[in-house]
Amino acid sequence: MRLLPLIFVTTAFALPADEHAAPVAKAKPKAAIQAHASAPAAHGPAPAADAPDSPSAALAELSAGNGRFVAGKRVRTLDTGRDAAMRAALVGGQAPFAVVITCSDSRVPDALLFDQEAGRLFTIREAGNAPDLQGIASAEYAAEHLGSKLIVVMGHSSCGAVKAVREANGKPLPGNLWALQAGMAGMLESTPQDPNEDAKGHLGRLEEANARRQAQAMLDRSALLRDLAAAEKLWIVPALYNLASGKVAFYKPVGAAAPAPAHH
Numbered sequence: 001m002r003l004l005p006l007i008f009v010t011t012a013f014a015l016p017a018d019e020h021a022a023p024v025a026k027a028k029p030k031a032a033i034q035a036h037a038s039a040p041a042a043h044g045p046a047p048a049a050d051a052p053d054s055p056s057a058a059l060a061e062l063s064a065g066n067g068r069f070v071a072g073k074r075v076r077t078l079d080t081g082r083d084a085a086m087r088a089a090l091v092g093g094q095a096p097f098a099v100v101i102t103c104s105d106s107r108v109p110d111a112l113l114f115d116q117e118a119g120r121l122f123t124i125r126e127a128g129n130a131p132d133l134q135g136i137a138s139a140e141y142a143a144e145h146l147g148s149k150l151i152v153v154m155g156h157s158s159c160g161a162v163k164a165v166r167e168a169n170g171k172p173l174p175g176n177l178w179a180l181q182a183g184m185a186g187m188l189e190s191t192p193q194d195p196n197e198d199a200k201g202h203l204g205r206l207e208e209a210n211a212r213r214q215a216q217a218m219l220d221r222s223a224l225l226r227d228l229a230a231a232e233k234l235w236i237v238p239a240l241y242n243l244a245s246g247k248v249a250f251y252k253p254v255g256a257a258a259p260a261p262a263h264h
Contacts, residue, residue, distance in 0.1 A: 047095040047147060048119070055235035058097045058150035059250065065115035070246045074115045086118055096122040098150040099142045101214070103129045107243055108156050114248075122148055128161030129153060130183030130214050140224045143234055151225070151234065153218060154248065155211035156241040162206050166199075184210055211238040216254045229255070 052058040068074050100110045101124045110123055122142040124135045131139070131153075142148040155162070164173060165184050172178050191209040193202040215238040219225055228234035235253040242249070 047097065051095065051120070052097045052149060055149045055232070055253075058148075059152075059235065059237060062098060062114045062116075062150070062152065062248075063250065066113055066246075066248045068115045069113045074112070076115050076117045076120075077112055079117070090119045094119050094122075095146055096120055096142060096148050098122070098152060099124065099139050099148050100152050100154060101126075101129055101131055101135065101139065101218075102152075102154040102241075103127060103156055103159060103161065105156060105159065108154075108241055110154070113241065113246060122146065126183075128159065128165070128180050128183060129155050129211065130161075130180070131218065132179075132183070136218060136222055136225075139218060140222055143228055144224055149234060151215075151218065151236045152239050152250070153211055153215035153236065154239040154241055155207045155214075157204065157207060157243045159203075159207050159210075162210055163203055166203060166206055184213075187213060208238075208240050211240055212251065212254070214238075219254050229253075 047053075052061045065074075065076070097120060099122045100114070102108055102110050104125045104127045111117070111121055114121065122138075124131055124138050126132070126135055139151055143151065161180050162184070164177065165181050166188065168181065169188065173181060187206060187210055190213075191202075191206055193199075197205075215236050218236050219229060225234065225236065229236060237253050238251045240249045240251075241247075
């Protein structure tokens with residue numbers, strides 16, 4: 001997969017100078033399980049009454065939830081007294097407001113680090129946060145059928161999959177681990193190590209580059225997602241989770257790249 005130039009979708013998305021997304025509005029978590037809205041969605045069940053209704057609102061909710069996680073003030077994921085009511089409410093269906101595509105690493109618990117209870121996030125996990133065709137199809141299902149407004153492709157610091165690809169340096173990995181290299185094909189060539197950079201610094205840049213590349217690949221390989229993004233009904237946002245601080249850095253939504261789609 002070669003790195004293609006990014007052409008960002010024109011939106012009202014405002015970012016500070018470092019490209020990290022600022023929340024559009026401060027989320028107001030509610031401990032009680034919300035009743036479903038009376039008007040049904042076009043596909044699947046109606047979203048909860050407090051569900052974000054736009055890509056920017058969805059991103060703001062994830063950012064606010066991560067802020068609570070970093071501060072040690074989680075609300076939604078600590079309200080265990082209502083677990084039975086939550087299960088009962090979700091039996092009839094789901095309407096997750098966001099898709100999170102992240103690494104299988106056990107240190108990246110997306111629901112906790114975004115402080116979101118069951119029914120709100122549609123999670124796809126693959127080592128190296130590099131979704132294959134099945135992962136892309138899963139994201140399409142969530143966006144088209146369940147009404148998800150946001151897809152976050154989130155890498156993380158100290159990623160073992162990215163490190164393995166880096167250290168192999170083109171030599172095939174054993175067993176089926178070659179699939180990790182296939183999913184990140186071209187990354188080492190597009191993000192070479194600087195002569196003045198140590199291995200840790202290079203790995204950090206590769207982790208960010210991989211998140212950006214995988215987010216772009218989602219759009220390049222899916223006409224359905226491109227159509228939703230063009231209609232401003234969906235954002236696909238690269239992100240990077242820092243294991244030490246707990247913070248998630250969000251980057252600009254990716255835009256359609258032309259002409260040839262990326263391939264794993």
